Every structure is written in C-alpha cells, then in structure tokens.
Amino acid sequence: MTLFLQTTLNGLVLGGIYSLAAVGFSLVFGVLGIVNLTHGIFVVAGAYGALVLFAELGIDPLVGIVPIGLALFAVGYVYQRTIIQWAVSRASLVASLVVTFGVAMMARNGLQLVFGPDVHTITPSYSFLSIPLGPLRIDVVRIVALGASLVLLTVLALVLARTHFGRAIRATAQQPLAAELCGLNVKNLHGLTFGLGAAMAGAAGAIIGIVQPFTAASEVAWTLNAFIVVVLGGIGSPAGALVGGLLLGLINAYTAQYVGPSLTQAAMFLVLVLMLLVRPSGLLGNAFGESR
Amino acid sequence: MNRALVLLAAIAVVLAAVLLPLWIGPFYTRVIQLFFFSAGLAVAWNLLGGFAGYWSFGHTVFIGMGAFSAAHIVTRLGPFGDGPLSMVLPILLSGLICGLFAAIIAYPILRLRGIYFAIAMLGVSQVVGELVNNLSWFQGGVGVFLQTPLPAGTAPEDFFYYLFGALLLASILIAVAVRKSRFGYALLSIREDEDTAMMLGVATERYKIMAFVLSAVLVGTLGAVYGYSVGYFTTYTVFRLDFSLNMIVFCLIGGIGTLAGPVIGTAIMLFITQVLLSRFLDIHLLITGAIVVAIILLMPGGIIGALRSWRRPAAGGGAAATETGS
Numbered sequence: 216m217t218l219f220l221q222t223t224l225n226g227l228v229l230g231g232i233y234s235l236a237a238v239g240f241s242l243v244f245g246v247l248g249i250v251n252l253t254h255g256i257f258v259v260a261g262a263y264g265a266l267v268l269f270a271e272l273g274i275d276p277l278v279g280i281v282p283i284g285l286a287l288f289a290v291g292y293v294y295q296r297t298i299i300q301w302a303v304s305r306a307s308l309v310a311s312l313v314v315t316f317g318v319a320m321m322a323r324n325g326l327q328l329v330f331g332p333d334v335h336t337i338t339p340s341y342s343f344l345s346i347p348l349g350p351l352r353i354d355v356v357r358i359v360a361l362g363a364s365l366v367l368l369t370v371l372a373l374v375l376a377r378t379h380f381g382r383a384i385r386a387t388a389q390q391p392l393a394a395e396l397c398g399l400n401v402k403n404l405h406g407l408t409f410g411l412g413a414a415m416a417g418a419a420g421a422i423i424g425i426v427q428p429f430t431a432a433s434e435v436a437w438t439l440n441a442f443i444v445v446v447l448g449g450i451g452s453p454a455g456a457l458v459g460g461l462l463l464g465l466i467n468a469y470t471a472q473y474v475g476p477s478l479t480q481a482a483m484f485l486v487l488v489l490m491l492l493v494r495p496s497g498l499l500g501n502a503f504g505e506s507r
Numbered sequence: 508m509n510r511a512l513v514l515l516a517a518i519a520v521v522l523a524a525v526l527l528p529l530w531i532g533p534f535y536t537r538v539i540q541l542f543f544f545s546a547g548l549a550v551a552w553n554l555l556g557g558f559a560g561y562w563s564f565g566h567t568v569f570i571g572m573g574a575f576s577a578a579h580i581v582t583r584l585g586p587f588g589d590g591p592l593s594m595v596l597p598i599l600l601s602g603l604i605c606g607l608f609a610a611i612i613a614y615p616i617l618r619l620r621g622i623y624f625a626i627a628m629l630g631v632s633q634v635v636g637e638l639v640n641n642l643s644w645f646q647g648g649v650g651v652f653l654q655t656p657l658p659a660g661t662a663p664e665d666f667f668y669y670l671f672g673a674l675l676l677a678s679i680l681i682a683v684a685v686r687k688s689r690f691g692y693a694l695l696s697i698r699e700d701e702d703t704a705m706m707l708g709v710a711t712e713r714y715k716i717m718a719f720v721l722s723a724v725l726v727g728t729l730g731a732v733y734g735y736s737v738g739y740f741t742t743y744t745v746f747r748l749d750f751s752l753n754m755i756v757f758c759l760i761g762g763i764g765t766l767a768g769p770v771i772g773t774a775i776m777l778f779i780t781q782v783l784l785s786r787f788l789d790i791h792l793l794i795t796g797a798i799v800v801a802i803i804l805l806m807p808g809g810i811i812g813a814l815r816s817w818r819r820p821a822a823g824g825g826a827a828a829t830e831t832g833s
Binding site (some may be wrong): 250298301302305306307309310312313314316317318319320321322323324325327328435439442446475477478480481484485487488491492 | 562615616618619621622623625626627629630631633634637638640641748752755756759789790791792793795796797798799800803804807
C-alpha cells in the first residue's frame, strides 16, 4: 500500500511538470492550429538558460524563470511572425509542421555544438533534501517544482479567463476572421500567443533542470510528451493540460513500478494511440474538429 | 513529353546503373546503394503520403518489422537452401508480415486524419520498437544476426547495389502503375477532398487501406533486405526516427505526390549530406534542417513543383505542385 501511495505521489509530481511543459504547446495548437515541433527546444533551451544563469551568476533556477521567460517570449514572437507565418501563408498548415521540425533539428545541433553532447543537471543547495510525509518521502526539489508549475498554470488560467488579452486570444482561437472584424490585430495576437507558449515552455525547462538530467537530444521526448498531454487532456486550456499532464505522470510512474521501467515509452504511446482512436477530443476540452 | 523518348531515357538510365559499379570504387558503390534504398523508401512512402495525402511519421516501423521478421524466419524456420536464392522466401514473407500488420491496424488508424494520423503512426512505431527492444523473444536489445549467402566471387557492396537497384526499379514501376490506374485517381481524390470523394461514390476506406498495405509491403521488403545488408542489428539500427523523417524530407524536396519527386529529392539530399558534407558530420542536422526550412519557404511544391510553375507561370506558384501529370 505504501508502495502504491509513493508511486502515486511520484506520478502526480512528475505530472505537474509535464503539465507545465505542455501548456504552451496546447495553447499554440488550440489558438493557431499549429503543431509546434520546436516546443521541446524551448523546454531544453529554458533548462540550458537556467544552467548558465546558475553556473555563471549563481541565480537560483526559480528566480531565473523570469529572465528566461522574457527571452523566450521574444524569441517565440519573432519566430512566429517570420518563419512560421511565412510557412503557413506560402505553403500550408501541414508544411508548418515540417518547418518547425527543420528548425528543431537546427536548434538541437546548435545546442549540441555550444554545450556539447553531455548530460547536464542543475544542483541548487536544496537538491538533496527530502521531507517525510507519514510513511512516504518526497524530495524538496520535486515539491518546489510541482508548486512552481501549479502557480504558473494558475496565473496563465487567470490571464486567459479574466484579462482583455486573454479574451482576445480566446476570441482569435474561436473565429480568427470574426475576431479581426471586431478590430483585433490577429497577426499580432498569434505572435503574442506563440511567445507566451514559448515562455511557459522555457519556465518549465528551468524547473525540469533542477529535477531531471537533460541533454539537447531530450527535446524530442519533451515535444512528444506535450503532444500526448494535449491528446489526453484536450487542447487549448490550462485545465486540460493539467489533467493530461497528471494522467501522463501517473501512467509513467505506474508502468515503471509495476510493469517495467523500460516500457514507460511504450505505455505512453499506447495510451496516445488508443486515446486518439477512442476519444479524440480529450478527456475534457474542445473537440479536434479536423481529426477525422 | 514524348512517350518513346521517356522510355528510351529510362532504359539508358537503367543500363548506366547496371554498368556503373565497374568504374566507381566501393565507396561510391555504397553511396549509390544507400541512394537506391532511400529512394525506394521514399517512393513507397509517397504511395500513401503523396498520393492519398496521409503523411505517416512512423514508417520506420515497417523497416524494423521487415528486418526482424527476416532474421527470425531465417534463424527459427530456416535455412531455406544455399546461395542467394535462399534469401527470396524470408524477404517475401517479411514483406507479407508487414502487409498483414498494416492491414490489421489500417481500419482504426486510417480513421484519423492529417496531423493526428501522422502522430498516431509515430506512436505505433514507438510502441512496436519498444516492445521489440524489451520483450526477450524478439531479441531486439541484444541484436540478431542475418547472414547474407553471397554468390561466389561477388563483393557484398556490388551484390546489394544490384539488389536495392532492382527493388527501387520495382517500386517505381509499381508507383507508375498505381498512378496511372483508377486506384491512383481514387487516392488523388482522397487527398484533394476526402468527404467529397466519398460522397461521389469513391470507396475511400478501401482505397486508403490498399495504399497503406501496399506501402507497408514495399517498405517491409526493403527493410528485410536492409537487415541482410547490415548483417547484425539491434532495435535502434532499424527502428529509427530519422528513417521515418528522411522519407518525408526526400519526398518534400523532390515534390510530394509526384512520380519522380521522391527519387530526385533523395538524390539531391544524399549528394549534399553524403558527398559534399561527408567531412562535417557534426553539423549534418543543422544543414539538413536548414535545407528543409528553405525548401518549404522558397519552393513549397518541391523541385518538381518549382520546375512546373516555371514552365507554366500562368498556372500560378505552388498550386501547380499538387497536380500530378507525367
């Protein structure tokens, strides 16, 4: 029983991080309709950014979230307004999938040239502490990571629900043409949404850096995780990302504990394929209009 | 273009390909062998992805399945006699196994469209790859051997050069036959507008499944031969994400949905990465990524599309790329 509870706890903590790492992907997918295969790069770039800030300037990764988020927001905005915009207008939405894939390849190679192929970790002073919780134990970093994820997700949910900017984004997602007729600058909003998604991914990366080892090559896994989270939870909402992320974390933890640690990937993708076939609109959230 | 002229040119190319290994050294024989293999894959991917518009991001599952099927058939059921002819049965059976697997998953998975189909296929390839790697029966983790019974006095690179060349030729002929048939037109109609096609009485479900299975059989056959050509392989030698992505990139560069596109795209990409950049291995990804992005932004219809719109400027930009004449 203790083992089961401990596994559940680990799964939920992992799931919180998955949620934060996926919410930007979900937002971009829901509003712009673009599957952004560069998403994992933003996550890994956030982790590398936190590493550099921590190693060179001694800034705690949780504080580093702010400059990293701002920097990636700018990168995301410019990237959407140039390359992605061009790809969508000159070719097609599906072609934008391939363009983001090409950019991801370049960026991964670039990160490997700069930081080398080694596995990196960030170890702040609190990284080896853990708190007893009855018979269970939980690492401080994981609590911190989970807390930061939940705070950021809540902030994003509030921004989307309560502010003018959030309403504008949701209007654009529903009907770009109508939003434009109402006087919204849709192109600019698309850029801002993309920047927001990139910033959330970068923040997630900074948090992931203190919990897990990372390399440039792990970007593929983070992109795929984001996709699975979105398919599980439904697109375009922080709540969907949270549900999907927690589920993915639980699936991962249970599979590793009870089936075999080498089969987590297979289990995650099996759930993905089954989910697409059985309930393509996600557990909660909007239907994928064009999935079939 | 003149039909006889095309036929003559094709015969000349095939003859030149047959005689080529006499002049070039083993290195270039291997490069061209890789070209034959990759172009065969691209042509097979194009049957489904190009003609029907169903972009699979996980076609490497059939390479892996083909290679592992061949290895297990030979070690568990074989041997099937001596000499190169003993390869025939394992290779054909492996192709059939891939086709069978495709037929089983076809109905549910082809109900998905666009990006969802692409990612679901990626998922299928990951699941199968992980299972082959982790279930001990498949021996994917430790690797399997697949010895090639070479004919006496033949270098392995020459042998596989001709074998892959023959398979590429067969794939191209199949693609031409499909493209010129009722089946091919049905696939194009599915790509252009599946719902309208269904409404007009095209049996979209059946044609999609046929294209999927045909593509899987071709890729599986190529995968089995690839297994023979490397001799020893583990899961990650054959279940490789970059195989899946290369098929798409090669088609994209040449022109998706055209007959010659996949072959031209493969030739250009392999020439750039294997010959021009063979000394700069650490920036391969960077260059490949840059080429992919540049092609999409500058020539959305690939090289064939760009040539067409240049010849017929009135047809207008990228739109010409999606038509498929001869």
